Amino acid sequence: MLIFEHSKSGRRAQAQAPASAGSLSGIPRQFLRKHQPRLPEVSEMQAVRHYTRLSQKNFSIDTQFYPLGSCTMKYNPRACNSLAMLPGLVNRHPLAPDTHSQGFMSAMYELQEILKEVTGMSAVSLAPMAGAQGEFAGIAMIRAYHDARGDTERSEILVPDAAHGTNPASAVMCGYQAREIPTRDDGDVDMDALKAALGPQTAGIMLTNPSTLGVFERRIEEIAQWVHEAGGLLYYDGANLNAILGRVRPGDMGFDVIHMNLHKTFSTPHGGGGPGAGPVGVSQRLQPFLPVPLVTTDGDGYQWLEEQDRPQSIGRLCAFAGNAGILLRAYIYAKMLGDEGMRRVADYSTLNANYMLKKLREAGFDAAYPERRATHEFIITLKKEAKELGVNAMDFAKRLLDYGMHAPTTYFPLLVPECFLIEPTETEARESLDAFIEAMVKIRKEAETDAEQVKGAPYNLPVRRLDDVKAARELDLRWQPDEAS
Amino acid sequence: MLIFEHSKSGRRAQAQAPASAGSLSGIPRQFLRKHQPRLPEVSEMQAVRHYTRLSQKNFSIDTQFYPLGSCTMKYNPRACNSLAMLPGLVNRHPLAPDTHSQGFMSAMYELQEILKEVTGMSAVSLAPMAGAQGEFAGIAMIRAYHDARGDTERSEILVPDAAHGTNPASAVMCGYQAREIPTRDDGDVDMDALKAALGPQTAGIMLTNPSTLGVFERRIEEIAQWVHEAGGLLYYDGANLNAILGRVRPGDMGFDVIHMNLHKTFSTPHGGGGPGAGPVGVSQRLQPFLPVPLVTTDGDGYQWLEEQDRPQSIGRLCAFAGNAGILLRAYIYAKMLGDEGMRRVADYSTLNANYMLKKLREAGFDAAYPERRATHEFIITLKKEAKELGVNAMDFAKRLLDYGMHAPTTYFPLLVPECFLIEPTETEARESLDAFIEAMVKIRKEAETDAEQVKGAPYNLPVRRLDDVKAARELDLRWQPDEAS
């Protein structure tokens, strides 16, 4: 039932609005609304009940194992939420004067420092509001760098074919063409193809390392050297930063710019699809181009650096200073982990992934890159099962839901057929991993005896498989008031 | 799965305790614990996941209609929770000096005044921690009153047979005998029996008005007169105060003492079984005996009144000053309602109950007191259904759960066979009431065609009917460590 269907005309059972509101006398009639929008008219209890029950229809980290590859669905500490919502922080106006902002700004400054340390970059801007915006900012800085040197003919950003879809999309948003570089069978970038693609038109390359294939790009130093020699810069997609925290730093690998997904590596909530936060870190040469605002300190207090202080900046990415509440959560998380905790993130997420990979292989599933170590995530291919049993990755995914686990990422990256990209994260106990492996074995067994049963999954959820074709063909994107009658 | 079954020896994945705790060097060995208790060893995520999922197995006001008669399961405004938990309030030490307590004490003083106004009593103590403790305090004051007058031979408290079980139990805790007074077929107290029971041994009478039968005791003034003439006092069980807020006041009916269940009438949360709060109000003559502490004011500020200030007080009922956090919630609720809102509580809870009663009767169900108005609650008897269809009140109750509604109170009061005590409360919309009636009709229809199906209910809940006999005979009251292996 939709909230609109709980609505009753004239119902106002809330304590949420002033009883006497005064009048709109200052506003000429032609500016005023002629009829009220048909929003729900429900009591506070009806709203609470409706949304409480809706929430129960979700899978979430707080209720299920959620090994969604490339999304780093790890535990979101509850303290991060409650402390970021402290009245003094949650009510601070973004344009409050520095006299009333030192507490907040100190946290932002320290977070910049933490992120520098963790990534090995020279400077950080917290402004980007999500990973994709961080990507945009990164490529825009690369462009600004070339432009500032008068090197204006570079038109291409190289992108491995395994990259996240955001990578080429971001390159295009910055006015570049995205040129794909193929991946070798062992999961590393095809160096010959790279060499062939490099040239005076090369503005840079976007890499995720570990890549979305769940393997570490071993020849990263060589790549960096070649790209730099061609006059290009290296962009690091931080989606998989969780895999290397405290083990190896993008700055040390030779990257010039990196974005971080704080909702992944720094455990801010995914919130049903955001908000994220996508700070960017840069090497020395890109510093002048960082998006504003930045926080600096003169030792006495903290100040904002804005457009007028940073004339070469690519500019502003958002109305204020990024997703501050999310940045606070990341700061709190980082402070709770400390140096040792931070390092262990990579260690144990990698341990969990390698353990699962090993156990799944022992159980007869095929690794996409059997010769490689798993990083914090890994890929199995269900090509064999699809062929022999007629049950594909999507069927496995849906059936896993019945077993009370969220499915891994399916059919991404695109180059592995019947692909499961599995990322357990460091916060899962071995019991969860074992339960997943057991469920996979069970599902295969089910498929052996009754493939149709598996193909009909899920059965235990609020709905069964949905008709996506109908959804796209007969667009129904909003409740219509006439349904109310 | 129990939380213990998620435990793993040596797991300490929390940020909840200091890393370095120092030593117990000041404590001689013989005082120290020899081995650790076997509490769960789980990660923060495991605990969050476990208790989130457990919570989902509950029915609650925030998820279901909960017409549990005599329990006043109405909406608990979320503001009451968040405001009572404001840092300055939730962290205040109970023994903080008055200099650091004026905010809290002002709320308590105002709550005392509000409760006086609403009940028509002369003074109020907020100390009792629940309704039953309020009852105890009330009867103890009656006893103190008689004792103070040297009237020490009174030994009986009269209690109608329809009363809550707490009433006779509380009388006994105060050293009285409880003597039952029968109820007439129309639901009122049997006045002849009352007259016969009154005498010099009568310390007082405990009444709920409206009674637990869901009807208003019409001859209350006469009862008050008779009891007072016999030298007894009148105790008002405030369990059903929701029914009369702003309509009639216990003080005006002639009661000498009243307790209120703030988790009912003042909408503090029921919390899976408490905490409640059971303030007591008294008429002039019982004032000296009120339990301590009380809050008073000299106009300049607020002060506590304690034992030394109140020599005739029955004394202290709790370590500090009652369930302060619950009292705050009640205060916030009362302030949000205001005079008009408060009155409407009785109006609309009564409207809802009478509407349901009428509709259920139209649907062929039998009212226990067909000649009477419903108050905020009412009784139907499923005697006919039990006899004709072989499906009793318990079966209806369990089947209602399958329809997504909590069952009414069943088999109470004891004097009505196959009893459903139904209290919808004022916060339910008509849709809920109609859905309940529809479900009742459906269940009866089910019973007509397949009684066994109804008797097997519930089907849609985490468990089906439980073996209560086994539970009581083969007591299993705790997890045993050896289950872990």
Next chain:
Amino acid sequence: MPFIPHTEDETREMLDAIGVSGIDDLFDEIPDNLRCGDLSALGPGLWEQEISQLMQEKARSDGQPLCFIGAGAYDHHIPSAVWQLATRGEFYTAYTPYQAEASQGTLQLLYEYQSMMTELMAMEVSNASLYDGASALAEAVLMAVRANRKSKSRRILMPRSLHPHYRATVHTLVKNQGIELLEVAYEATTGQTDLDDLARHQGEDFAALVIPQPNFFGVLEPVDEMTDFARANGMLAIGLVNPLAMAVLQPPGEWGVKGVDIACGDGQPLGAPLSSGGPYFGFMCCTRKLVRQMPGRIIGRTVDLEGRVGFTLTLQAREQHIRRSKATSNICTNQGLMVTAATIHMSLLGAEGLARAGTKSHANLNLLVEKLTSLGEIEPAFSGPVFHETVLRLPLEARRALRTLAAHNVLGGYDLARHYPELGDNALLVCATENRSEGDMEKYRLKMQQVLASRKQGACATMAKFD
């Protein structure tokens, strides 16, 4: 009409369905002369923003002082997760699990709670909570009188070292049943119960002996000796303990040769905020053989029709809604929500976390005492070992010192003068928990130093300018 969903049309339709012309008619059984309706003294209702502003002002006016008061309510760290989970609607707005099938969440949690408490206390069974520590002790006393088959006595031995509010509460709650509380003295030097005074009652008939651990002074009692004394003299032994302390101290089930019969106390240190004194929760454990005498809800594990494990209220025959005047207690609603919080709290900390919180509290108290005694004029009043609270003797009236400290936003402790006049006016009960940082304690030392200094200069009038 906040929270009342009826539209005017609906109200009309419902009245029509009932067959009355207005809501007033629904109250027509109430005698005319009793009808009221004017609650105008309550004033108009506030919308959420107004009440929010009002409560924020009240909260602000109470400040957030630095607190070194214990005396039965302790400022321990509570993980953020605890109340974020406990206030989930499904826990917060459910009621007593009468319909077990629709309440498995609460019931299983309570079963887990019982399991944890029995572990922590080293006892056999636990109920699902009572109101608070003081009233739980009263219930324990009543239970002991009912349960002690060896004794017909209605007398109870209760150390003077026990929380004075607890003693007062027990008195209120049991006196009308003719139960008498006899005080046992404490030793002036150690602050422990005077075993010689106890020995005076050798061979006398008492229903029970109450044994606090730690006692009100923070001092550890000779619990083994006291328990054995009770057993030897046909008394039930009732342990009254701080549950957090039991993570590091010998638990009541292991005191003496056979442990106590009943263990009870206040669960506040296990996840309940200070909250001006409540809601907290009383806990009670006992030996298996006494279970049918225990008051309060008890949850049992059983199976359903299909053999699946489930949980349910059990032994309800003890309770008031069944037994009415013959019930073990009038208790009904208890403190379910606080127990929910405590269960989550204990799960998050585990035995190790609780032990660390306790150990750190002890270490912090030691540090605080060191700092304060280093001022030269302050010394411990008792020599007995302490947990996280102790009595200091000041060179001035505790009352005066506290007033000045409070003016500097330090709540320096609890003045013992009223309840323990024999200790004089200068005895101060101070507490430190793991929540106090070294900086906090240094602040206390500095402020106390100023108090002492200004006293010497007799310069009370200038105190208000400190900072």
Next chain:
Amino acid sequence: MPFIPHTEDETREMLDAIGVSGIDDLFDEIPDNLRCGDLSALGPGLWEQEISQLMQEKARSDGQPLCFIGAGAYDHHIPSAVWQLATRGEFYTAYTPYQAEASQGTLQLLYEYQSMMTELMAMEVSNASLYDGASALAEAVLMAVRANRKSKSRRILMPRSLHPHYRATVHTLVKNQGIELLEVAYEATTGQTDLDDLARHQGEDFAALVIPQPNFFGVLEPVDEMTDFARANGMLAIGLVNPLAMAVLQPPGEWGVKGVDIACGDGQPLGAPLSSGGPYFGFMCCTRKLVRQMPGRIIGRTVDLEGRVGFTLTLQAREQHIRRSKATSNICTNQGLMVTAATIHMSLLGAEGLARAGTKSHANLNLLVEKLTSLGEIEPAFSGPVFHETVLRLPLEARRALRTLAAHNVLGGYDLARHYPELGDNALLVCATENRSEGDMEKYRLKMQQVLASRKQGACATMAKFD
């Protein structure tokens, strides 16, 4: 090891299962010379109590000033229920609903959100959110350039009365695609967009005209005329609106003869706390015919295998994870949690509640202006009608007045000098919402009176002593 559940034994067993001797071995594909490991600059981890104390100190140091700043972020009342529900784990810790069957809670909520936004905007379709208002406007500009079939222009008309940070953000986000923003002037007297200046572009080729309502000065724009101008000149009309204001003002779908093509803005006034500027959320609605050009997630209603209603992500062919370099935008994660809050917020307030919040804000601004202008030296800078924000001209530099007010814990507004030098140094943008009480506004008046008085006396040095 906070949050990492592995015991030492388990770690050992898992390493054995993998067949390596230690965790280091798992990183053996990383070239030796790249390995780091020293993050010691981060310092040791804090336990929850320590971080809690640290954050409380930071929060305290920022105070809780009385705020009259608007300028794109508005201090409206948010019902307690909103965030208590939105932070339920099932909403808070779920991700983008890729597995629709396991995400019906989030999906249905987003569908409801889309329905509410289309109602509020009087538009045909809505997406499920973008980042914030400024970036949403940039996306709208990009979308207009893609979608405008009548124009090949990459130029956009953008009033100077529009939020300067928004203009800067749009510039950053579109400039690399060769898109140019042309400013339209505002009238110095009314503060509205200068229709004559707009008319200068009659017949020129632009992809779109952006129309703010209210504009950055709080002034209401002649939206009907502007929309019709756009339509008449082959430009798409993009409305940039305050969504709360739309509860009382003519919504963009009804501007002019046919309404706008795209409506967007910042959803912050619908339940997002000020929170230092984020997270908020950008919203975007458009006409049905433009839906396939719209960026961001879109939820559709459909049926499952058994014909039951269900919800799913739809039109994914527009998105980057399918179309990669040909996507409508690189947006991916958006602001789901904020939309969750907004949807609950709108449900709780309803149209009536939102209208009252808006009306009360307007009335409060009028009262504030009345109070401040009554001081005699302050007057409104513009004559155009305003919603809940307006520009005042002070008799002194706004910067100086603000500094003094802030010293008294009043944040008096936003200084326009930097972004609008043509207004001089004395122009102050002030805002009042329904959260400001009459007492709050009186306090502002009093403090401003002191500012003015002290300026006359030239007694700046004594300002710090006010209170």
